[in-house]
Amino acid sequence: MVDLTKMDRGDLQARAQRLDERYLRFKALGLVLDMTRGKPCAEQLDLSLGLLDCLGQNDYRAADGSDCRNYGGLEGLPEARKLFAEFLEVDPSEVIVGGNSSLAMMHDTLTQAVLRGMPGGTAAWRTQPAVKFLCPSPGYDRHFAICQHLGIDMLTVGMNANGPDMDEVEPLVAADASIKGIWCVPKYSNPTGITFSDDVVERLARMRTAAPDFRIFWDNAYTVHHLTETPDRLANLFAACKAVGHADRVLIFGSTSKVSFAGAGVAAMAASAANVRHLKSGMAIQTIGPDKLNQLRHVRFFRDMAGIAAHMQKHAGILRPKFSAVEEVLTRELGGTGVAGWSRPRGGYFVSLDTPDGCAKAVVAMAADAGVQLTQAGATFPHGRDPRDRNIRLAPSLPPLDEIKQALELVAVCVQRVSIAQLLNR
Amino acid sequence: MVDLTKMDRGDLQARAQRLDERYLRFKALGLVLDMTRGKPCAEQLDLSLGLLDCLGQNDYRAADGSDCRNYGGLEGLPEARKLFAEFLEVDPSEVIVGGNSSLAMMHDTLTQAVLRGMPGGTAAWRTQPAVKFLCPSPGYDRHFAICQHLGIDMLTVGMNANGPDMDEVEPLVAADASIKGIWCVPKYSNPTGITFSDDVVERLARMRTAAPDFRIFWDNAYTVHHLTETPDRLANLFAACKAVGHADRVLIFGSTSKVSFAGAGVAAMAASAANVRHLKSGMAIQTIGPDKLNQLRHVRFFRDMAGIAAHMQKHAGILRPKFSAVEEVLTRELGGTGVAGWSRPRGGYFVSLDTPDGCAKAVVAMAADAGVQLTQAGATFPHGRDPRDRNIRLAPSLPPLDEIKQALELVAVCVQRVSIAQLLNR
Numbered sequence: 001m002v003d004l005t006k007m008d009r010g011d012l013q014a015r016a017q018r019l020d021e022r023y024l025r026f027k028a029l030g031l032v033l034d035m036t037r038g039k040p041c042a043e044q045l046d047l048s049l050g051l052l053d054c055l056g057q058n059d060y061r062a063a064d065g066s067d068c069r070n071y072g073g074l075e076g077l078p079e080a081r082k083l084f085a086e087f088l089e090v091d092p093s094e095v096i097v098g099g100n101s102s103l104a105m106m107h108d109t110l111t112q113a114v115l116r117g118m119p120g121g122t123a124a125w126r127t128q129p130a131v132k133f134l135c136p137s138p139g140y141d142r143h144f145a146i147c148q149h150l151g152i153d154m155l156t157v158g159m160n161a162n163g164p165d166m167d168e169v170e171p172l173v174a175a176d177a178s179i180k181g182i183w184c185v186p187k188y189s190n191p192t193g194i195t196f197s198d199d200v201v202e203r204l205a206r207m208r209t210a211a212p213d214f215r216i217f218w219d220n221a222y223t224v225h226h227l228t229e230t231p232d233r234l235a236n237l238f239a240a241c242k243a244v245g246h247a248d249r250v251l252i253f254g255s256t257s258k259v260s261f262a263g264a265g266v267a268a269m270a271a272s273a274a275n276v277r278h279l280k281s282g283m284a285i286q287t288i289g290p291d292k293l294n295q296l297r298h299v300r301f302f303r304d305m306a307g308i309a310a311h312m313q314k315h316a317g318i319l320r321p322k323f324s325a326v327e328e329v330l331t332r333e334l335g336g337t338g339v340a341g342w343s344r345p346r347g348g349y350f351v352s353l354d355t356p357d358g359c360a361k362a363v364v365a366m367a368a369d370a371g372v373q374l375t376q377a378g379a380t381f382p383h384g385r386d387p388r389d390r391n392i393r394l395a396p397s398l399p400p401l402d403e404i405k406q407a408l409e410l411v412a413v414c415v416q417r418v419s420i421a422q423l424l425n426r
Numbered sequence: 427m428v429d430l431t432k433m434d435r436g437d438l439q440a441r442a443q444r445l446d447e448r449y450l451r452f453k454a455l456g457l458v459l460d461m462t463r464g465k466p467c468a469e470q471l472d473l474s475l476g477l478l479d480c481l482g483q484n485d486y487r488a489a490d491g492s493d494c495r496n497y498g499g500l501e502g503l504p505e506a507r508k509l510f511a512e513f514l515e516v517d518p519s520e521v522i523v524g525g526n527s528s529l530a531m532m533h534d535t536l537t538q539a540v541l542r543g544m545p546g547g548t549a550a551w552r553t554q555p556a557v558k559f560l561c562p563s564p565g566y567d568r569h570f571a572i573c574q575h576l577g578i579d580m581l582t583v584g585m586n587a588n589g590p591d592m593d594e595v596e597p598l599v600a601a602d603a604s605i606k607g608i609w610c611v612p613k614y615s616n617p618t619g620i621t622f623s624d625d626v627v628e629r630l631a632r633m634r635t636a637a638p639d640f641r642i643f644w645d646n647a648y649t650v651h652h653l654t655e656t657p658d659r660l661a662n663l664f665a666a667c668k669a670v671g672h673a674d675r676v677l678i679f680g681s682t683s684k685v686s687f688a689g690a691g692v693a694a695m696a697a698s699a700a701n702v703r704h705l706k707s708g709m710a711i712q713t714i715g716p717d718k719l720n721q722l723r724h725v726r727f728f729r730d731m732a733g734i735a736a737h738m739q740k741h742a743g744i745l746r747p748k749f750s751a752v753e754e755v756l757t758r759e760l761g762g763t764g765v766a767g768w769s770r771p772r773g774g775y776f777v778s779l780d781t782p783d784g785c786a787k788a789v790v791a792m793a794a795d796a797g798v799q800l801t802q803a804g805a806t807f808p809h810g811r812d813p814r815d816r817n818i819r820l821a822p823s824l825p826p827l828d829e830i831k832q833a834l835e836l837v838a839v840c841v842q843r844v845s846i847a848q849l850l851n852r
Contacts, residue, residue, distance in 0.1 A: 037497070039496055039497050039498075040496065042493065045486075045493065045495040045496060048495075049483040049486075050483070052481045052482065052483050052485070052486065052719070053479050053481065053482060053483060055478045055479065056478065056479060057475040057476070057478050057479060059478070060471075060475075060478065067468060067471065068689065068690070069471040069474075069687040069688065069689060069690060070465055070466065070471060070687070070688045070689050071463070071465050071683075071688040071689050072689065073689070099525050099526070099717070100525070100716070100717045101712075101713045101714065101715075103712070103713055103714060104712050104713040107711060107712040107713070108712070111537060111541070114541070115537070115540070115541075115575075115576065115577075116575075126552055142711075142714075145711050146711055149541075149542075149708070149711040150541065151541075257497075261495040261496070261719065262495065262496045262497040262714075263494065263495060263496050263497050263498065263499070263714070263715055263716075263717065263718050263719070264494070264495060264717045264718065264719040264720065282575070285533060285568075285571050285572055285575040286527075286529065286530050286533040286534070286572075287527045287529055287530040287533070288527065288529060288568075288688075288689070289527075289689055290526070290689075291525070291526045291689065291690045291717065291720065292689050292690065293478070293687065293689070293690040294690065294717065294720070
């Protein structure tokens with residue numbers, strides 16, 4: 001492949017014409033493809049069909065004898081707490097098992113902090129002149145949306161191959177007491193696919209924070225979502241925090257949304273005794289308890305972590321060809337062109353594609369015009385504004401294999417075409 | 427039965443001694459009875475066992491073809507919205523079907539108002555010097571707890587046999603723009619069991635409110651929970667509000683918690699287009715969507731309102747003897763004593779018992795000492811403080827019939843004994 005950035009104007013113009021012709025052929029196909037979100041495909045959901053009828057009419061009692069059909073049990077079923085304790089690598093007493101959405105648990109936790117504060121702090125965050133969160137970016141748009149919604153200022157920090165740029169993070173949190181937290185997707189990160197290194201985890205645990213009620217929102221959404229036979233290993237932040245006397249610093253979130261059913265899974269969180277006590281006192285006002293029958297269904301269906309691991313192998317079997325197709329098309333179409341870099345994730349749900357600065361929005365718009373919806377350009381940054389306008393999140397889980405190939409070919413045409421337009425305008 | 431308030435001291439002392447002997451015999455029984463909450467009994471929950479396996483492995487698609495296992499559908503399944511539209515007597519487009527808890531929907535709605543305000547208002551409630559809610563009392567303790575939690579001041583207003591005392595309510599809301607709402611359980615009210623009259627509903631709809639963003643939280647928790655063959659009829663507040671141009675005033679809540687499973691039912695709310703739009707914009711930040719499979723389960727199991735009505739007849743068949751037992755024991759033990767009045771509810775989950783002023787706490791404590799836990803005295807008033815210390819909420823749904831009789835006999839002994847102590851201390 002030739003490096004577009006080194007071609008002369010004539011060659012670029014000729015190539016642009018060929019790309020335009022190819023683009024028009026795509027357009028003529030009348031594609032209607034949606035790659036906007038990390039939704040599991042039907043084949044993946046079929047893996048968990050057993051959940052639908054695994055509770056018989058005589059199976060509604062938890063291990064402690066409680067009737068899962070009735071009210072109660074704010075912190076979730078004992079056996080569900082045990083399973084999620086393994087899942088999140090914590091003690092069962094540190095786990096709260098909730099409803100179907102870990103996003104809701106994060107939202108509600110942050111809302112509690114705004115309304116009532118957090119252990120270690122002096123006041124509700126709403127009473128403070130400014131509250132800021134660090135947002136390693138590219139990151140997860142729904143995290144940023146929660147901050148925006150709650151009026152929390154967002155400070156973008158860099159996202160490296162080994163995690164957030166700790167050389168940026170450490171001085172910021174040490175100097176500014178209004179910085180109350182940081183968002184992290186530490187394993188197979190959304191969207192860049194990286195896993196935080198042991199060193200980054202250790203530095204997050206140890207760093208000095210000016211805010212006494214600083215919190216790491218540790219959204220371990222893809223903890224068991226491997227795409228290779230040699231899973232990434234993530235150091236245990238909670239253990240590291242405990243070791244240096246910072247147990248209250250971390251709030252861990254996870255769910256089975258991309259293990260069982262995306263819309264009808266089970267979410268859980270884990271935290272120190274002080275945090276759990278505080279959060280439960282707020283939850284007790286909000287609800288009488290979670291849907292324990294769905295928790296029981298999940299315990300019956302998966303049994304234990306070995307059951308979940310075996311199940312995730314089946315997911316990987318479905319997802320691997322899709323991610324391979326993305327890699328194959330991008331390499332074939334964009335390798336060596338000098339106008340694109342992309343991630344080769346070993347797990348998770350996304351491929352992160354970088355165009356030349358200033359091109360991402362135009363690429364996404366051009367693909368949409370030909371019927372392929374990508375995640376909005378900029379979505380992976382606070383306020384939906386990518387300062388370099390270059391990052392595009394690709395979500396290959398939902399469409400069938402042939403559609404992914406087609407969509408990626410179109411994306412590659414758009415990336416080249418927009419890049420050439422920029423090169424010609426220099 | 428003799429009227430204790432008209433007995434002379436000697437007779438009172440003799441009677442007190444007999445009551446003490448009877449109390450000691452109760453104590454010797456070593457009772458362990460819980461009548462604190464309106465929990466359905468196992469026999470009631472058994473009525474819905476079909477929910478556990480009514481979805482087969484091929485049944486996960488909604489009427490609009492959407493896959494209920496996957497993400498999406500913030501406002502709930504079309505067929506669930508249709509069912510709840512009938513349930514709440516509104517249009518399907520006005521319905522949001524959620525998770526397992528209408529309490530959470532109320533909590534989250536009020537939290538949104540505090541953080542972001544409400545349509546018609548000028549600002550988020552958190553930015554205003556004071557926010558107050560009217561709390562008709564006796565009322566539902568969890569409503570009051572939400573206000574307390576969010577820092578909303580509570581103004582107690584009287585609860586009459588036909589609803590809140592509108593002669594109190596109207597001048598308050600007309601004069602004070604910081605009064606932003608009122609809590610209502612309009613049918614078979616918690617705990618007094620009354621249903622709001624047409625006149626009260628009409629006055630709630632018409633009344634002038636100084637706050638432009640005033641909201642009626644209409645918790646229609648017991649709308650189909652009849653105990654007689656001739657159900658109470660509740661006028662349609664939403665229709666009445668629309669008729670006078672106050673469509674945005676009302677937020678309606680309901681659930682199947684006491685229809686299907688208390689812990690694993692489906693909750694829903696209904697409101698005007700402006701309110702729904704506003705609330706959905708907040709919900710979209712909190713969650714990707716509710717558990718649609720549980721919504722589908724409920725639609726499959728109940729089919730329609732006729733199915734729900736037939737199902738509620740079975741609930742009534744189980745509950746009626748329990749409420750009759752309460753009435754029978756209270757009449758036998760306390761009728762004509764002049765020291766107790768109680769409700770004879772035609773639906774819902776509670777009997778409201780009034781002792782002489784200043785006696786409720788002592789009665790509840792005395793019953794607890796003999797092993798019968800009642801709802802905390804004062805719980806039915808804001809901040810858990812009954813200014814007259816006289817109201818006790820009895821929740822007869824959970825215990826078996828013989829235990830209810832035993833518990834109520836003990837309660838009657840306690841009411842008489844505490845009342846006599848007070849009479850002797852005059």
